[in-house]
Amino acid sequence: MSKKALIIGGGPAGCASVHKLNEIGGWNITLVDNANQLGAGVRTHYYGGHPYTFGPRHFITKNIEIYNYLNSIVPLRDCGDHQFLSYVEQDNNFYNFPIHMDDVRSMPDSDKILSELENASGVEHAKDFEEYWIRSIGPTLYKKIIKNYTEKMWQVSNANQIDTFKWSPKGVKIQEGPRAAFHDTLMSAYPIAKDGYNKFFDSIVDKCSVKLKTNIQSFDIPNKSVYIDDEKYTYDLIISTISPDILFNNCLGELPYIGRDIHLMVFPSEFVFPDHVYFLYYANKEKHTRLVEYKKFTQHVDKNSLIGMEVPSKNGRHYPVPMKEQMLIAREYHKLMPDGVFSLGRAGSYRYLVDIDDCIEQAFELKRIVKEGFENHHPVPIEKWQKIDDINPNLK
Numbered sequence: 593m594s595k596k597a598l599i600i601g602g603g604p605a606g607c608a609s610v611h612k613l614n615e616i617g618g619w620n621i622t623l624v625d626n627a628n629q630l631g632a633g634v635r636t637h638y639y640g641g642h643p644y645t646f647g648p649r650h651f652i653t654k655n656i657e658i659y660n661y662l663n664s665i666v667p668l669r670d671c672g673d674h675q676f677l678s679y680v681e682q683d684n685n686f687y688n689f690p691i692h693m694d695d696v697r698s699m700p701d702s703d704k705i706l707s708e709l710e711n712a713s714g715v716e717h718a719k720d721f722e723e724y725w726i727r728s729i730g731p732t733l734y735k736k737i738i739k740n741y742t743e744k745m746w747q748v749s750n751a752n753q754i755d756t757f758k759w760s761p762k763g764v765k766i767q768e769g770p771r772a773a774f775h776d777t778l779m780s781a782y783p784i785a786k787d788g789y790n791k792f793f794d795s796i797v798d799k800c801s802v803k804l805k806t807n808i809q810s811f812d813i814p815n816k817s818v819y820i821d822d823e824k825y826t827y828d829l830i831i832s833t834i835s836p837d838i839l840f841n842n843c844l845g846e847l848p849y850i851g852r853d854i855h856l857m858v859f860p861s862e863f864v865f866p867d868h869v870y871f872l873y874y875a876n877k878e879k880h881t882r883l884v885e886y887k888k889f890t891q892h893v894d895k896n897s898l899i900g901m902e903v904p905s906k907n908g909r910h911y912p913v914p915m916k917e918q919m920l921i922a923r924e925y926h927k928l929m930p931d932g933v934f935s936l937g938r939a940g941s942y943r944y945l946v947d948i949d950d951c952i953e954q955a956f957e958l959k960r961i962v963k964e965g966f967e968n969h970h971p972v973p974i975e976k977w978q979k980i981d982d983i984n985p986n987l988k
């Protein structure tokens with residue numbers, strides 16, 4: 593007789609988990625999502641015929657197995673050399689991000705910055721995000737490009753409140769010589785199909801029972817049960833991809849997240865950003881963090897171009913905050929989960945660093961664990977994603 597599995601959430605982590613469980617066989621799977629479609633923010637929608645997702649969602653990975661897996665379901669195309677530019681108001685200039693020495697030399701205050709760069713040291717002793725960057729690139733460059741961006745991104749009054757930083761290696765090493773492609777050590781790709789990743793999400797539908805627009809009234813996680821429409825359902829396996837505090841009625845406190853508003857704007861021009869530039873970052877006091885020109889990824893052909901602008905907000909639980917205290921609370925929630933309950937994905941792991949590829953990788957790992965027998969598999973969730981001590985070894 594098949595065993596029963598419940599997947600909560602139909603984003604990349606939930607859908608990949610359905611696939612991977614089906615590959616094992618013998619599982620009767622139900623997926624529940626309170627939205628009316630699968631895919632969450634990675635789902636492609638249309639504005640004036642222009643395909644877009646909720647913010648950019650290109651596929652970046654180092655893992656060829658994960659790339660091949662996704663590519664076999666939604667064929668991918670390489671994104672090529674896509675560049676990021678960061679606007680610095682005080683210089684009225686766009687600079688490359690990651691920061692490049694050629695840009696530094698062209699800055700009005702380059703002498704000061706170069707001398708600070710020479711004296712920058714001791715990054716291994718950094719205790720917070722701000723120290724990490726100042727010890728890497730000096731205070732002037734940090735204030736110019738990193739500080740304001742970080743404070744609005746994480747909605748904090750001072751970036752020194754961020755006490756983890758290993759998730760932010762993007763620009764710490766200043767590039768010199770030929771400008772390296774942003775993801776020179778990674779594969780960066782986007783689905784070729786106009787509807788992006790949608791087939792990935794929708795193709796699982798015939799292999800499990802999908803309940804959309806469905807709210808779970810309450811959870812009894814120790815007994816692997818949930819209540820839907822006053823009915824109790826009990827499972828052998830629960831894979832949750834939603835925030836772990838929800839599963840336990842916030843008993844250890846509500847985990848904080850940063851939300852996002854996306855503003856869509858069509859411009860009367862085939863392309864708006866320069867060639868190869870896919871993102872513009874704004875490192876000042878303006879409210880938006882970045883702009884994306886969608887057609888650079890989607891290769892949509894049109895006389896106009898759709899730009900998406902991201903503004904941090906309280907809407908949605910999109911970004912788990914990279915603060916150790918909160919991550920430790922998330923870990924306490926994870927410890928409350930019995931054998932056979934896994935918490936995956938970005939919110940499920942409560943890790944900012946969990947991207948689309950990581951969600952899929954977690955589902956691969958889940959398959960391995962379930963196949964081997966998940967009894968006594970602790971800690972839950974998958975250990976690899978929960979080693980938070982490696983985030984900041986200087987904080988205990």
Ligand SMILES: Cc1cc2nc3c(=O)[nH]c(=O)nc-3n(C[C@H](O)[C@H](O)[C@H](O)COP(=O)(O)OP(=O)(O)OC[C@H]3O[C@@H](n4cnc5c(N)ncnc54)[C@H](O)[C@@H]3O)c2cc1C
Nearest residue numbers: 601603604605625626632647648649650910937938947948
């Ligand atoms: C603006 C933005 C841009 C990003 N850009 C990129 C990028 O370019 N590349 C990249 O790799 N990653 C990117 N990411 C991160 C990546 O997209 C996410 O890590 C990934 O989509 C998370 O997938 P998930 O399955 O964990 O969660 P989600 O995709 O959030 O799925 C969770 C699902 O659970 C459902 N749900 C929530 N609560 C409940 C409930 N109580 N009951 C039932 N269902 C519920 C939701 O409707 C949703 O469908 C971006 C993230 C954001 C916010």
